[in-house]
Amino acid sequence: MKKKIPSIEQSMQAKGYSRRDFLYFCGVAAAAAGLSTTSLGQVVKAFETKPRPPVVWLHFQECTCCSESFIRSTHPIVADIIFDTLSLDYTETLMAPAGHQAEKSRDDTIKNNQGKYILLVEGSVPLGNPGFCMIGGKSAEQILKDAAAGAAAVVAWGSCASHGCVQSAKPNPTQATPIHKIIGKPVINVPGCPPIAEVMTAIVTHVLLFGKIPELDSQGRPKEFYSRRVHDTCYRRPYYDAGLFVESWDDDAARKGYCLYKMGCRGPVTYNACAVTKWNGNLSYPIQSGHGCIGCSEAGFWDNGPFYQHLGAFPGFGIESTADKVGTVATVATVGGIALHAITSNIRKQKLIRENMEESVTVHPFKGEGGADVEAAEAAKPEETKGGDE
Amino acid sequence: MARIVVDPITRIEGHLRIEAVVEGGKITDAFSSGTMVRGIEKILRGRDPRDAWAFTERVCGVCTTVHALASVRAVEDAIKISVPKNAELVRNIMFCAQYVHDHVVHFYHLHALDWVDVVSALSADPQATSDLAKSLSNYSKTSVGYFSDLQKRLKSFVDSGQLGIFANGYWGHSAFKLPKEVNLLAVAHYLEALEWQKEIVKIHAIFGGKNPHPNYLVGGVPCSFNLEEVNAINTEKLNLVGKIIKDAMNFVEQVYLPDLLAIAGFYKDWAAIGGGLPNYLAYGDLPTKGYGFPDGFKLQRGAILNRDLSKVYEVNGADENEIKEYVAHSWYKYEAGDTAGLHPWKGETEFNFTGPQPPFENLNTDGKYSWLKTPRWKENPMEVGPLARMLVSYAKGSQEVKEVVDEALKKLDVPVTALFSTLGRTAARGLETKLAARWLKEFYDELIGNLKAGDTNTFTRDKWEPTSWPAECEGVGLTEAPRGALAHWIRIKDRKIDNYQLVVPSTWNASPRDPAGKRSAYEESLIGTPVAKEEEPLEIIRTIHSFDPCLACAVHLYDPDGNHIRRITVS
Numbered sequence: 001m002k003k004k005i006p007s008i009e010q011s012m013q014a015k016g017y018s019r020r021d022f023l024y025f026c027g028v029a030a031a032a033a034g035l036s037t038t039s040l041g042q043v044v045k046a047f048e049t050k051p052r053p054p055v056v057w058l059h060f061q062e063c064t065c066c067s068e069s070f071i072r073s074t075h076p077i078v079a080d081i082i083f084d085t086l087s088l089d090y091t092e093t094l095m096a097p098a099g100h101q102a103e104k105s106r107d108d109t110i111k112n113n114q115g116k117y118i119l120l121v122e123g124s125v126p127l128g129n130p131g132f133c134m135i136g137g138k139s140a141e142q143i144l145k146d147a148a149a150g151a152a153a154v155v156a157w158g159s160c161a162s163h164g165c166v167q168s169a170k171p172n173p174t175q176a177t178p179i180h181k182i183i184g185k186p187v188i189n190v191p192g193c194p195p196i197a198e199v200m201t202a203i204v205t206h207v208l209l210f211g212k213i214p215e216l217d218s219q220g221r222p223k224e225f226y227s228r229r230v231h232d233t234c235y236r237r238p239y240y241d242a243g244l245f246v247e248s249w250d251d252d253a254a255r256k257g258y259c260l261y262k263m264g265c266r267g268p269v270t271y272n273a274c275a276v277t278k279w280n281g282n283l284s285y286p287i288q289s290g291h292g293c294i295g296c297s298e299a300g301f302w303d304n305g306p307f308y309q310h311l312g313a314f315p316g317f318g319i320e321s322t323a324d325k326v327g328t329v330a331t332v333a334t335v336g337g338i339a340l341h342a343i344t345s346n347i348r349k350q351k352l353i354r355e356n357m358e359e360s361v362t363v364h365p366f367k368g369e370g371g372a373d374v375e376a377a378e379a380a381k382p383e384e385t386k387g388g389d390e
Numbered sequence: 391m392a393r394i395v396v397d398p399i400t401r402i403e404g405h406l407r408i409e410a411v412v413e414g415g416k417i418t419d420a421f422s423s424g425t426m427v428r429g430i431e432k433i434l435r436g437r438d439p440r441d442a443w444a445f446t447e448r449v450c451g452v453c454t455t456v457h458a459l460a461s462v463r464a465v466e467d468a469i470k471i472s473v474p475k476n477a478e479l480v481r482n483i484m485f486c487a488q489y490v491h492d493h494v495v496h497f498y499h500l501h502a503l504d505w506v507d508v509v510s511a512l513s514a515d516p517q518a519t520s521d522l523a524k525s526l527s528n529y530s531k532t533s534v535g536y537f538s539d540l541q542k543r544l545k546s547f548v549d550s551g552q553l554g555i556f557a558n559g560y561w562g563h564s565a566f567k568l569p570k571e572v573n574l575l576a577v578a579h580y581l582e583a584l585e586w587q588k589e590i591v592k593i594h595a596i597f598g599g600k601n602p603h604p605n606y607l608v609g610g611v612p613c614s615f616n617l618e619e620v621n622a623i624n625t626e627k628l629n630l631v632g633k634i635i636k637d638a639m640n641f642v643e644q645v646y647l648p649d650l651l652a653i654a655g656f657y658k659d660w661a662a663i664g665g666g667l668p669n670y671l672a673y674g675d676l677p678t679k680g681y682g683f684p685d686g687f688k689l690q691r692g693a694i695l696n697r698d699l700s701k702v703y704e705v706n707g708a709d710e711n712e713i714k715e716y717v718a719h720s721w722y723k724y725e726a727g728d729t730a731g732l733h734p735w736k737g738e739t740e741f742n743f744t745g746p747q748p749p750f751e752n753l754n755t756d757g758k759y760s761w762l763k764t765p766r767w768k769e770n771p772m773e774v775g776p777l778a779r780m781l782v783s784y785a786k787g788s789q790e791v792k793e794v795v796d797e798a799l800k801k802l803d804v805p806v807t808a809l810f811s812t813l814g815r816t817a818a819r820g821l822e823t824k825l826a827a828r829w830l831k832e833f834y835d836e837l838i839g840n841l842k843a844g845d846t847n848t849f850t851r852d853k854w855e856p857t858s859w860p861a862e863c864e865g866v867g868l869t870e871a872p873r874g875a876l877a878h879w880i881r882i883k884d885r886k887i888d889n890y891q892l893v894v895p896s897t898w899n900a901s902p903r904d905p906a907g908k909r910s911a912y913e914e915s916l917i918g919t920p921v922a923k924e925e926e927p928l929e930i931i932r933t934i935h936s937f938d939p940c941l942a943c944a945v946h947l948y949d950p951d952g953n954h955i956r957r958i959t960v961s
Contacts, residue, residue, distance in 0.1 A: 020499070022739055030583075051550045051552060052550070052552055052554075054552070059405070060426070061426060061428050063403070063448050063449060063450050063451035063452075063550050063942045064403045064404070064450070064452050064605055064942065064943065065448070065451020065452075065454060066451070066452045066604040067451075068451050068452055068454070068602045069451075070601055071499075071584065071587065071588065072587075072588040072591065072601065072602075073588070074588060077585055078584060079581045079584050079585060082554055082555060083543060083547050086554070087552040087553075087554045088554045089553050089554055089555075091555065092400045092401075092402075093400070093401065093402075093403075093500075094400075094401065095400050095401070095555045095556075095557075096400075096401075096503045096555060096556050096557075096558070096559030096560070097400065097509070097558040097559050097560065098396050098398065098399050098400045098401070098923070098927065098931050099395065099396035099397055099398065099399070099927060100395075101558040101559075101560075101926070102398055102400050103398075103556050104560070105557050105558045108557075121461060126427075126428075129743055130748050130749070130755075131721070131743040131745050131746060131747070132426065132427050132743075133405065133425065133426040133427070134405070134407075134425040134426070134745075134748050135397065135398050135405055135425065136393075136397045136398060136407075137397065137407075137746075137748055137749050137750045137751060138748050138749045139748040139749075140426075140540070142748065142749070165448070166428070166430065166433065166445055166448040167428035167429060167430070167433070169433045169445070170433065171432065171433070172433075173429030173433070174427060174428060174433045176428065193448060194451065194602055194603065197588075236621075248849075248851055248854070249607060249609070249612065249614075249811060249848075249849040249851070249854070250610065250614045250847065250848045250849035250851075254614045254622075255614040255615070255616040255619060255622050255846070256616070256619055256621055256622070257619065257620075257621020257622055259619075261718075274600075278593050279590060279599065279600035279601070279775065280588065280593065280594075280595035280600065280601055281588070281596050283592055283595045283596065284595045284596060284599055284600070285599055285600060286598075286599030286600060286605050287599070288599060288624070289595070289596065289597060289598055289599035289600075289604075289605065289612065289613050289623075290599070290605075290611075290612040290613040290614050291598070291599055291605035291607065291613075292611035294444055294605075294751055296603075302433075302445065305438065305441055306437070306438035306440070306441050306463060307438070307440075307441045307444060308438070308441070308738065309438075316912045339708075
């Protein structure tokens with residue numbers, strides 16, 4: 001039986017997006033393509049007439065982890081960005097002036113660079129009440145709309161601005177809302193809690209280096225960093241394929257760095273660059289340091305828990321798949337659900353792995369349990385095992 | 391009389407507004423307002439307690455890690471487990487790394503531009519700056535060429551006409567007192583610190599996978615040690631931690647501390663400004679004999695009243711007569727009336743926004759004017775933070791703390807009372823950083839020793855499965871965030887979070903006044919502060935920044951259903 005590959009719209013619906021959202025995302029993709037000849041052209045032109053493109057960085061419902069991540073960038077370093085690359089005219093975290101003088105920096109940049117400045121947004125906007133987030137006596141929603149109107153490009157930093165993040169987790173008490181649902185223009189979404197520093201700096205420098213915005217996927221994310229699952233790029237993937245899993249924190253398998261799937265790792269349903277670009281100067285990423293991925297760059301990841309319960313099934317078994325092809329539907333397994341979990345991309349691959357498992361029996365003490373999973377999965381013959389790849 | 395509004399207060403975490411009344415060149419009254427709310431506690435209900443650290447860690451990304459630590463401790467207290475020695479050492483190392491990072495970034499990137507005139511640095515003499523730098527420390531970058539290249543870079547930046555983050559600063563303000571060369575030195579180290587800060591947090595990436603927001607774990611730490619394996623924390627990774635610690639100690643002792651003392655020497659008048667409240671509170675942290683034994687903490691627990699260092703009061707977060715929260719001037723309401731004070735375990739948080747609809751010019755400060763509640767310790771407003779910690783440990787006789795504090799007071803030639811001030815707050819943070827960097831090394835050496843002795847355990851396994859928990863239990867996790875005393879209270883029912891409460895440092899410091907009209911730390915500290923130019927509130931942000939505000943932490947208490955939080959007891 002061949003599993004039907006869900007369409008992007010189906011994938012999005014499964015994640016709780018409405019048809020209106022889907023149409024919006026279609027608009028993002030189309031508009032992003034069109035940007036190179038319209039407003040993006042203005043940005044490029046601005047670069048030619050000014051030493052550094054003017055940038056306004058707004059802060060709403062956030063924890064400032066995105067700003068903190070940004071200054072962790074090892075290449076380029078943030079001092080070079082501030083002095084040589086961008087004119088960071090407004091960012092509440094670093095700017096010298098406060099109060100009226102700070103607002104003047106923001107308002108002057110917007111007024112004097114209509115259609116030519118870049119808007120970076122950190123944080124979600126609460127639509128429940130304008131009193132939930134006010135800066136300088138104005139509501140977050142008003143400030144965002146005012147700043148977005150004349151922006152050449154808008155970037156949503158992190159999961160707050162892209163998806164609403166933690167404050168939008170159920171029951172979302174303040175109606176925390178991602179910015180793409182508020183402003184009527186395309187947004188480059190850079191999700192993650194926070195996003196990786198070098199991903200952030202790469203995205204803002206991409207335009208300068210190549211004269212166009214990075215290619216975006218259906219969710220407005222740059223394909224350059226969000227087209228691959230953490231699972232498919234993880235250095236521990238071979239252990240997953242071989243059925244070698246950590247069963248308990250700091251057990252022998254953990255000390256050998258085996259796969260964290262059974263500990264709840266969300267790598268199989270998370271599109272991000274963590275396993276390749278890594279964090280803090282290519283040093284590590286959550287899985288490498290022993291904790292599963294919690295899926296922080298995926299919409300609604302806070303409600304896709306508990307974090308330590310493993311996934312029952314996930315779509316798109318195949319490292320050739322990308323975000324646009326399979327979407328990111330994820331469910332948490334019920335107890336015992338792992339037996340139904342499909343472990344590889346197709347029958348051929350599964351056979352190969354089973355053979356490897358059999359070969360490895362005398363070598364790896366944890367093969368037995370992993371092997372049992374593979375066999376159980378095989379016995380159950382889940383439909384997914386064949387589908388996935390095109 | 392003029393009413394000055396500073397909103398946004400920049401170079402902080404979160405959204406803070408200050409309204410100050412100025413008469414005769416001095417502040418006579420002040421109001422502090424947190425202007426953003428998210429509602430994390432409400433979101434936590436019904437979830438797996440083992441996940442809570444991840445949710446609460448997102449309360450703040452500047453003081454990342456601290457809420458995760460408070461959270462795992464609260465759960466461990468509830469289910470009655472202690473963590474292995476290695477886990478405690480890794481947590482202590484991550485804690486100290488956070489302090490060193492946070493305090494250095496605060497000094498250079500959030501606070502320095504209140505004292506350093508960047509424009510003045512343009513006309514400094516690079517030779518004289520080099521001589522000055524050499525006289526202050528043994529830091530490697532002190533050549534004339536280094537300062538002259540930096541100055542050229544600054545000049546070409548200014549000549550571009552795009553001043554970026556420096557635009558509309560208070561350059562040339564009469565309150566700037568530093569010689570040009572000190573300004574140039576400080577700008578150089580602003581950039582050095584910006585580049586260095588990304589290194590110290592690599593300790594978090596090694597043990598926790600990433601920074602900001604590394605991973606924590608109820609029962610221990612998620613990383614494993616294995617000296618026979620490339621796929622775990624091994625000798626190479628430990629060597630990297632050791633190297634980062636060595637570099638951090640060097641940066642703190644050769645750059646941060648010398649700069650702090652040099653700059654402070656020109657602002658001694660600020661040792662008599664901004665003192666504010668006379669009461670200080672610290673929960674303490676950095677266990678050396680286990681979290682359950684506060685006497686073994688590097689940072690001591692206690693309270694000081696009326697600046698009397700001869701007596702330190704015991705603090706008990708479980709005693710319902712000690713910590714209470716008020717909402718008389720906060721956008722919440724209590725069933726028993728808005729003048730009531732409730733212990734966090736009995737807390738109610740019904741939302742009641744009565745502020746003006748934006749856009750507005752002024753808040754009605756006679757009524758409710760902030761998203762922060764107002765905590766009190768035995769009815770007293772308390773200051774929390776590095777100054778409170780240093781004072782409590784000093785007063786309790788900690789030799790390590792006494793040594794660094796007395797040495798700095800001697801260097802600056804000021805009495806111990808100089809600590810009760812804006813300058814004292816900023817100095818205490820630096821001195822604490824010096825200790826935190828030393829303790830990093832101490833805990834690291836202990837970790838190596840423990841591994842050498844054959845103990846590689848990082849996790850307490852027996853209570854991991856929620857089925858092993860009692861049907862109902864509750865716990866409290868106390869810690870010290872870089873900005874001050876932090877506590878999480880959890881109640882667990884049927885293996886899920888029944889209630890979760892946080893009382894955080896900036897709630898203590900930045901809250902509105904209580905029903906008796908008593909001001910909290912920010913508001914009180916501004917009284918008497920001189921304001922040279924009402925349109926340029928440099929002096930206000932100096933004192934406010936000396937607290938290192940963190941508003942996303944402070945404003946999270948929101949339960950729109952007005953649920954009553956049941957009384958719970960701490961075992």
